[in-house]
Amino acid sequence: MAWKTIKWPVYHLFAIALAVLMLYPVLWMLMSSFKESRLIFVTAESLLPDKWVWSNYADGWKGTAGYPFMTYIWNSLVIVVLSTIGAVLSSSLIAFGFARLSFRGRNLWFALMMVTLMLPHDVVLVPQYVIFTKLGWLNSIAPIVVPQFFGIPFFIFLMVQFIRTIPRELDEAATIDGCGKLRLYARIILPLLRSSLATAAIFSFYWRWEDLLGPVLYLNSPDKYTVSMALKMFLDSESTSNWGAMFAMSIVSLVPVIALFFAFQKHIVQGMATSGLKG
Known part of the structure; x- marks a missing residue:
């Protein structure tokens, strides 16, 4: 009985301590965005700035x-x-094709797709760069965007698992009503995939927003640079780096990510949970 009494406060104190530990780097970055650049690392042990420098945000917004x-x-x-x-x-x-259609070698192709999940991205960088160079896609967003239209193995796996939980009786009823395969996908399966689609969209947003390697490889003109590249440009190895402006714009760049998370956090849990089921 005594353990049940103290279980609730112990659990919540542990959760709060863990949350503070995980959020401290973000809090430190937020406070550093209000410090003078030359004092950020000198007074790193002090979380709060001695003098609040609001101009870091104005300077950073100038780009x-x-x-x-x-x-x-x-x-x-x-x-x-x-x-x-x-x-x-x-x-x-x-x-949808893997989960609902029957074709020769389906299990083999699905296994090969799953193997690509374990393939390090660095292995394919050089071949991809050579291909995109020959296609004349350098200094454009095409090498970053176009491959996304050919499926992401992680998302495919999540959606296959979810589709398998959908009763096949719905397919049979739709087929009797005259639905072809594409109409079955668009009218029946896609609406039921809402939670998995939301989960995939959120993860895709996060991955592309924070991506630095892709833009560095393929974008050469400053007018086409992304947020991650712009943040890197605040640092200068030959002169004084504008740390204050960089941290200020880092906080600004987190706003869309945080807003998206709080708006759709329930879909992440629901999508991951339901995708783990197998019908």
Whole structure:
């Protein structure tokens, strides 16, 4: 009885301590965005700034390389939106094929697709770069966006598991009513995939928004740079780095991510939970 009495406060104290530990780097970055650049690491042991420097946000918003920071946010949004649409739609269509269609070698192709989940991304960087160079896609968003329209293995796996929980009687009823395979996918399966689609969209948004390697490889013009590249440009190895402005814009760049998480956090849990079931 005594343990049941103290179980609730112990659990919550542990959860709060863990949350503080996980959020401390973000809190430190937030407080550092209000410090002078030269004092950020000198007074690193002090969380609160001695003098609040609000101009870091104004300086950071002016951007770098002659372009305002809004330009980089817009570039990132274009890439993120197009990539997310491509990844979600293509992955759902491929998952429908694996889960509902019968064709020769289906299990083999699904196994090969799953193997790619364990393939390090660095292994395919050089071949992809050579292909995109020959296609003339360098210094454009095509090498970053177009591959997303051919399915993402992780999303395909999640959606296949979810589709398998949908009763096949719905397929049979729709087929009797005259639905072909594409109409069955669009009218029956896709609406029922709402939670998995939301989960895939959220993950795709996060991955593309924070991606640095892709833009660094394929984008050469400053007017096409993304947020992650713009943040890197605040650091200068040959002169004084503007740490205050960089941290300020880092906080700004977190706003869309945090807003998306709180708006759709229930879909992440629901999508991951239901995708783990097998009918």
